[in-house]
Amino acid sequence: MKRILGFLSIAIFACTCGQAADMHLVKSAPTDGSVTDKPPAKFVLEFSEQVKLHNLSLRRDDEKRPKSVSDLPSGEATAFTIPAPALAPGGYTLEWRVFVNNSRAVTGRVRFTVSGAQLGTTLSPTH
Numbered sequence: 001m002k003r004i005l006g007f008l009s010i011a012i013f014a015c016t017c018g019q020a021a022d023m024h025l026v027k028s029a030p031t032d033g034s035v036t037d038k039p040p041a042k043f044v045l046e047f048s049e050q051v052k053l054h055n056l057s058l059r060r061d062d063e064k065r066p067k068s069v070s071d072l073p074s075g076e077a078t079a080f081t082i083p084a085p086a087l088a089p090g091g092y093t094l095e096w097r098v099f100v101n102n103s104r105a106v107t108g109r110v111r112f113t114v115s116g117a118q119l120g121t122t123l124s125p126t127h
């Protein structure tokens with residue numbers, strides 16, 4: 001009986017991990033590696049399956065610590081749209097952490113640059 005329970009536990013765990021491993025970021029806005037003239041008004045993350053967005057942080061390249069992005073949706077979804085804070089020209093890394101099947105955490109990042117080449121006003125460096 002213990003062998004059967006052990007086998008079933010391993011099989012269920014393997015199936016859950018296999019499904020979570022297949023989950024991936026389908027697209028984002030801004031896109032990874034993109035350079036834009038204007039800062040984004042919002043961040044969009046679209047995943048291959050439903051996930052719960054647990055954490056979203058933003059780090060400017062010249063800063064040591066990322067800052068948490070607030071107003072995250074609370075439910076599960078395949079796509080999330082989050083208002084972006086005001087951003088000054090520079091390079092940024094948007095780091096996300098989601099839960100797949102309410103159990104496994106998956107992380108990723110999107111790097112983008114705000115060139116500010118055609119900005120008519122100066123943005124505050126705080127975000």
